[in-house]
Amino acid sequence: MRAFADLYRELDAATSTRHKIEALTAYLKPAAGDPARWGQAAWIVYFLAGGKPKQMAPTRLLRRLALEATGLPEWLVEESYQNVGDLAETLALLLPPSTGGEDVGLQTWMNERLPEMRGLDDEARYERLTAYAAALPDADRLAFFKLITGSLRIGVAKGQVVLALAEATGLDGPTIAQRLMGYTQAGRSVGAQDFAALVASGQGDAAADGRPYPFFLAHALNLPLDALPEKLGDPQDWIAEWKFDGIRAQLLKRGSEWRLWSRGEELISETFPDLGAVAAALPDGVALDGEIVVAKGVGDVEGIAPFAMLQQRLNRKVLTEKHKAELPVAFIAYDLIEEYGFDLRALPLQERRARLARLVGEARANGADALRLSPEVTAPDWPGLFAARAKAREIGAEGLMLKGREAPYGTGRKRSGPGERDLWWKWKVDPLAVDAVLIYAQKGHGRRSGVYSDYTFAVWSAPEGDPARALAPFAKAYSGLTDEEMRDVDAIIRRTTVESFGPVRRVTPTLVFEIGFEGIALSKRHKSGVATRFPRMLRWRRDKPVAEADTLADLRALLPT
Amino acid sequence: MSLIVARPEGLYCPAGDFYIDPWRPVARAVITHGHGDHARVGSDAYLCQQDSVPILRRRLGDISVRGAAYGETVELNGVRISLHPAGHILGSAQVRVEHKGEVWVASGDYKTEPDGTCAPFEPIRCHAFITESTFGLPIYRWRPQTTIAAEINAWWRANAGAGRTSVVFAYSLGKAQRVLALLDASTGPILCHGAVDPMNAIYRERGVALPATTSPAGLAKAAMRTALVVAPPSAAGSTWMRRFPDYADAFASGWMQVRGNRRRRGVDRGFVLSDHADWEGLLSAIAATGATRVLVTHGSTATLARYLSERGLQAESVHAEYGDEDVGEAA
Numbered sequence: 001m002r003a004f005a006d007l008y009r010e011l012d013a014a015t016s017t018r019h020k021i022e023a024l025t026a027y028l029k030p031a032a033g034d035p036a037r038w039g040q041a042a043w044i045v046y047f048l049a050g051g052k053p054k055q056m057a058p059t060r061l062l063r064r065l066a067l068e069a070t071g072l073p074e075w076l077v078e079e080s081y082q083n084v085g086d087l088a089e090t091l092a093l094l095l096p097p098s099t100g101g102e103d104v105g106l107q108t109w110m111n112e113r114l115p116e117m118r119g120l121d122d123e124a125r126y127e128r129l130t131a132y133a134a135a136l137p138d139a140d141r142l143a144f145f146k147l148i149t150g151s152l153r154i155g156v157a158k159g160q161v162v163l164a165l166a167e168a169t170g171l172d173g174p175t176i177a178q179r180l181m182g183y184t185q186a187g188r189s190v191g192a193q194d195f196a197a198l199v200a201s202g203q204g205d206a207a208a209d210g211r212p213y214p215f216f217l218a219h220a221l222n223l224p225l226d227a228l229p230e231k232l233g234d235p236q237d238w239i240a241e242w243k244f245d246g247i248r249a250q251l252l253k254r255g256s257e258w259r260l261w262s263r264g265e266e267l268i269s270e271t272f273p274d275l276g277a278v279a280a281a282l283p284d285g286v287a288l289d290g291e292i293v294v295a296k297g298v299g300d301v302e303g304i305a306p307f308a309m310l311q312q313r314l315n316r317k318v319l320t321e322k323h324k325a326e327l328p329v330a331f332i333a334y335d336l337i338e339e340y341g342f343d344l345r346a347l348p349l350q351e352r353r354a355r356l357a358r359l360v361g362e363a364r365a366n367g368a369d370a371l372r373l374s375p376e377v378t379a380p381d382w383p384g385l386f387a388a389r390a391k392a393r394e395i396g397a398e399g400l401m402l403k404g405r406e407a408p409y410g411t412g413r414k415r416s417g418p419g420e421r422d423l424w425w426k427w428k429v430d431p432l433a434v435d436a437v438l439i440y441a442q443k444g445h446g447r448r449s450g451v452y453s454d455y456t457f458a459v460w461s462a463p464e465g466d467p468a469r470a471l472a473p474f475a476k477a478y479s480g481l482t483d484e485e486m487r488d489v490d491a492i493i494r495r496t497t498v499e500s501f502g503p504v505r506r507v508t509p510t511l512v513f514e515i516g517f518e519g520i521a522l523s524k525r526h527k528s529g530v531a532t533r534f535p536r537m538l539r540w541r542r543d544k545p546v547a548e549a550d551t552l553a554d555l556r557a558l559l560p561t
Numbered sequence: 562m563s564l565i566v567a568r569p570e571g572l573y574c575p576a577g578d579f580y581i582d583p584w585r586p587v588a589r590a591v592i593t594h595g596h597g598d599h600a601r602v603g604s605d606a607y608l609c610q611q612d613s614v615p616i617l618r619r620r621l622g623d624i625s626v627r628g629a630a631y632g633e634t635v636e637l638n639g640v641r642i643s644l645h646p647a648g649h650i651l652g653s654a655q656v657r658v659e660h661k662g663e664v665w666v667a668s669g670d671y672k673t674e675p676d677g678t679c680a681p682f683e684p685i686r687c688h689a690f691i692t693e694s695t696f697g698l699p700i701y702r703w704r705p706q707t708t709i710a711a712e713i714n715a716w717w718r719a720n721a722g723a724g725r726t727s728v729v730f731a732y733s734l735g736k737a738q739r740v741l742a743l744l745d746a747s748t749g750p751i752l753c754h755g756a757v758d759p760m761n762a763i764y765r766e767r768g769v770a771l772p773a774t775t776s777p778a779g780l781a782k783a784a785m786r787t788a789l790v791v792a793p794p795s796a797a798g799s800t801w802m803r804r805f806p807d808y809a810d811a812f813a814s815g816w817m818q819v820r821g822n823r824r825r826r827g828v829d830r831g832f833v834l835s836d837h838a839d840w841e842g843l844l845s846a847i848a849a850t851g852a853t854r855v856l857v858t859h860g861s862t863a864t865l866a867r868y869l870s871e872r873g874l875q876a877e878s879v880h881a882e883y884g885d886e887d888v889g890e891a892a
Contacts, residue, residue: 015829079864080700084819093700449821483825
């Protein structure tokens with residue numbers, strides 16, 4: 001635990017990428033050369049790469065520990081938690097100073113101690129928890145509590161882990177990236193052999209174990225139309241496609257097996273069994289990159305439903321035939337990464353797409369009805385593409401993707417070659433927006449802890465003058481403000497609080513914000529009758545009085561027809 | 562009958578007709594210490610501890626101010642006023658007010674751990690105690706100053722070894738001098754921002770030992786790389802910082818106890834070094850006064866008042882325009 005806690009602290013404190021990579025390499029390099037450390041290193045890499053173990057001890061036991069170990073009243077522990085914004089950190093701060101100095105390896109915790117705890121009843125678990133906490137030195141407590149509350153998040157990007165592992169082993173980045181795919185799958189237990197496989201010399205071979213390729217990720221393009229020619233050059237050098245609003249996934253067919261991997265590297269084949277028919281119609285040795293959407297009809301962009309519909313399917317524990325019929329899914333393929341077992345990533349996109357079109361055509365002829373080909377959106381010039389983009393919402397897309405016609409398939413957000421056209425760009429339509437009133441606030445977590453930074457927004461239920469006019473909450477948002485604005489809003493919330501319900505403060509409505517969102521759909525679960533997708537604050541409208549905020553009718557006018 | 566009451570101008574003693582740390586101009590102001598939220602301009606006459614006089618003059622300009630030694634009694638309209646060490650910064654004082662056998666003490670800001678740069682906190686017996694509550698939550702538990710000093714010095718040595726300047730952001734009055742006093746000057750040169758220098762001068766004049774400091778202007782490039790710089794938090798991100806080509810920065814404050822605060826500051830390190838009492842410090846100071854009535858000003862007022870009430874004290878929150886609940890620069 002010591003090595004892990006030290007690294008966690010160091011990474012947590014580092015503010016620059018350079019410091020992070022230095023700290024990672026300083027740990028990984030000696031670990032790679034010392035098999036005795038591989039068991040521990042396997043878990044450390046698991047957490048670094050974003051792996052999330054299940055919660056090992058329920059929150060109520062941790063709260064009980066906080067009460068019994070400190071003798072503080074419950075309300076005071078709760079207040080402390082609200083100020084810290086993180087239960088694990090609150091516990092680490094509240095417990096009396098430790099006298100213990102135990103150092104048990106992370107692999108023992110992950111493979112033995114913590115899984116054993118899960119099988120016990122509450123009393124036995126509590127007993128172990130107190131004993132473990134007492135034996136740990138103060139400095140290791142935060143990492144330990146983070147671990148068992150399942151809230152461990154280390155602020156390193158996967159690319160940084162890849163870089164550090166490459167640096168530590170002398171292997172090239174793409175090989176490491178490939179080996180890391182699927183490493184952090186939920187519920188997985190890792191051991192020394194996994195770390196050994198990660199750092200072994202020689203080239204990686206994804207096909208051998210059914211893992212996906214690292215996804216090539218797009219950068220956001222936020223430029224005005226007249227800046228595009230200079231930035232991107234001739235539009236004919238680019239392939240434009242719709243940016244679909246679904247789940248990015250790789251569909252693999254190897255031997256008789258098929259697998260569906262999400263962009264978050266989760267295996268999701270079982271969530272979408274209806275795509276098994278697509279896989280059945282594909283030849284052996286294929287990896288498709290594309291988007292899963294709920295869609296009725298058969299045309300390439302026909303009947304694509306909003307993301308909310310896909311969400312409904314994701315929320316089902318059991319998927320009945322009825323759901324499958326009501327919410328049918330399609331896989332819109334836009335890239336072919338592997339064909340007949342060969343890695344095609346180095347080929348130009350144009351070539352990959354030509355092969356993809358052929359493959360999709362054949363598969364559809366073989367009964368892959370749910371397989372679609374992402375069509376190329378063409379226009380003679382940038383204004384033409386700009387006009388096409390404006391129609392994205394009509395077909396359920398979020399905008400356009402721009403991909404270099406001649407570019408290879410890259411890894412992560414890195415450019416796939418030396419040129420300006422070796423990146424992918426997502427060129428989204430401007431978000432939908434309304435001016436809304438802040439009515440509730442709550443303190444945030446992590447970076448926003450201790451500050452009233454999570455807000456509930458409302459619009460007017462009726463136009464001005466209507467006696468029934470009231471503020472109707474419709475969305476929660478916490479992102480979009482600068483730190484300085486957040487501090488200002490925090491101060492105003494403290495001054496204008498009317499009442500508190502637990503951690504939530506109701507304030508006198510004085511603040512108006514422009515709230516942007518990517519989509520809007522009818523919803524029975526929301527009081528306002530609508531659900532918004534990705535709501536966030538676009539602008540603080542200091543100029544706008546509360547009475548001039550938008551109404552529910554304005555909001556509903558944005559619903560797709 | 563309350564000896565001290567809250568008025569829109571500040572804490573007021575009706576019997577003596579004077580205010581303590583008023584936030585609006587008044588006729589007579591007794592000042593606990595020189596931080597900007599306690600010592601404000603515009604009052605006709607000021608009374609403060611004698612070490613605070615040069616600080617007030619420096620910050621408030623040409624004012625009518627009288628200095629008193631710790632323990633010296635000043636009578637105003639039959640009310641006996643005396644000032645006692647609060648351990649917060651140089652010249653910081655608790656104000657003891659006595660009238661017809663009733664004794665009240667207003668703490669201003671205070672810290673219970675002695676730090677060597679100002680007179681250590683002295684508990685004063687009283688009937689009613691007006692306490693601050695800046696860090697009035699049990700999550701605030703300070704480690705000994707020697708431990709924090711070791712952390713700061715180790716961090717400085719590591720930076721100097723890597724050829725990086727170390728920059729510590731600390732409030733220019735009090736915290737900056739406390740940091741200076743903790744430094745191991747053998748590591749490298751110590752530089753101070755122009756806002757810190759005049760305060761250092763006052764501390765030195767009053768006999769507080771601080772290591773030698775210079776200004777960045779006269780220093781060679783190579784020496785700059787092993788230097789430690791003490792600058793006010795407002796210097797972060799300013800053009801003044803451009804003179805340091807490669808540096809690691811840190812913020813010294815009690816707020817650094819919580820990770821979220823440190824991450825919002827965006828500094829490389831947070832040193833948990835506060836000039837205020839931690840939770841245990843507040844409770845022990847309050848207990849040591851023997852007061853049965855406690856008035857809680859700025860900070861986690863409601864929390865501390867409730868906790869004390871549950872323990873049988875007559876405790877209440879009092880509105881005061883100091884520090885506020887927010888992350889205060891003076892912390």
